[in-house]
Amino acid sequence: MRAPGIVHHGTRRRRAAYRRAVWSAAEVLVTVGVVLLLLVVHQLWWTNREARHGAERKVQALEREWGTPAAGSPTPGAGGGSGAGGSGDGKTAAGGAGGSAGQPSSSGGNGGRIQPRWSQAYAVLSIPRLSLRVPVAEGVSKADVLNKGYVGHYKGTQQPGQAGNFALAGHRNTHGEPFRYLPRLRRGDTITVETRTAVYTYTVDRTLPQTSSRDGGVIRPVPRSTVRPSYGYSQPGYYITLTTCTPEYTSRYRMAVWGKLTAMRPR
Template sequence: MRARVGQRVPVVVQGRGRRRGVARVLWVGAETVVTCGVVVLLLVVHQLWWTNRQARAEAREQVTALEREWQDAWEISPPGDTPEPTESGGPVRSPAPVEPGGSGSSVGPGTADGNGAPAEPSGGASSDTFAVLRVPRLGLTVPVAHGVSKRSVLDKGYVGQYPGTAAPGAVGNFALAGHRNTHGEPFRHVDRLEVGDRILVRTRARTYVYRVDQVLPRTAPRDVGVIRPVPRSLVKPSYGYAEAGAYLTLTTCTPEFSSAYRLVVWARLVSAG
């Protein structure tokens, strides 16, 4: 059958449909990238903002609760009437120099997450707070708890005491760990401490004043010598001490947002009152 004069014959252009398919694929790909970007951004906001806000609030509440409890106890029985057995200055146990081997294996500063926080020790850790750490230069006030468990201590914005280290004020090494970034990041600016700066540790019975004596800017994660009763770096032996004393050690990760190395601050006890 012949086409009538003036009648249009349809023409199929196959290239146009192919271009539409490519465009659709590109659009879906772009949406996926944007969605992933938003998810990553939310995760970053959660880690860098929300965990800090939450942990700092909990740490402030814990400090307030501790000080209120101590005040009530002081009104009932002033310090001096009841000795504090945990701070008697008795024998100090040396922390076992266990090499890190995964989560929950070491009391040293080597087993850590991305914030320089040591992993939970194998024997379990108590999250009970027993002291308040104050660093005037940094404007820092934070509760101190037994153990270095991430979940029950460090992620709450607390500072944790390494198991087996000395009590506050006692002969030996009162060694502490804290997050450098996220979860309250109490040790964010410990790199600003200088020799001579004061660090105060308040307990139920008294307040101990330490003075910063040495700063080890960087050492290996497995340098467990820094938290021994007489602290001395095993990696950099020129840093540390040779005689017994009442020491305070602060440890965290360095550089920021990395767990590549450890930053260590040592202080000596100068007074107790």
């Protein structure tokens, strides 16, 4: 019979091993927590900081290249948004625009055709309601366009001022999130697109709050949702479409804001 109160070496070793295991597990959990925290900080703060600064520098570079900024342009500022849908590349139909305000023409009145290279920033999108001013680049690749804080032009859609649909995508969260506050747009708000040769003004007309990420109807020449057909248009026109992910911090669905071309003037 063992004497009471005596702890044998085997028991001590088991207790020590148990304490070491608990301590090691705690260290692993703390390390994992720190790594996850750093990843969150990188995604939600660092990528926004870097992308916004890069986008602002690109806007300034385009303005220097074009000359004096267009009168009435808003001051550069941060907008907000994650995840535009899809990835794309290549060139789109070329185009220009002409005509007086309210009577746009697709005859190439700007004296040249817009034919941007893949991932080239070639225009500036301004939305006063959102204090937003960002570059527009060709294609909607995340790595080459959207993650730089730019807004991307969908392959196969029209260029600014052309008859049809000038369709764009932008992140709603992280990487500059230019379209974070897209739901704040209301009918009658203005959207300006500046190129080397002209300034195009679109007026917000309709909003599709939520649709499938595969709803390609929203960027067709006559935009109309194939998932929710009551949203969209039935007649040809001069449209702009802004798309982003919804709800925030997900990429499950898309939302779209549509506008119509209401003015054009040379730079």
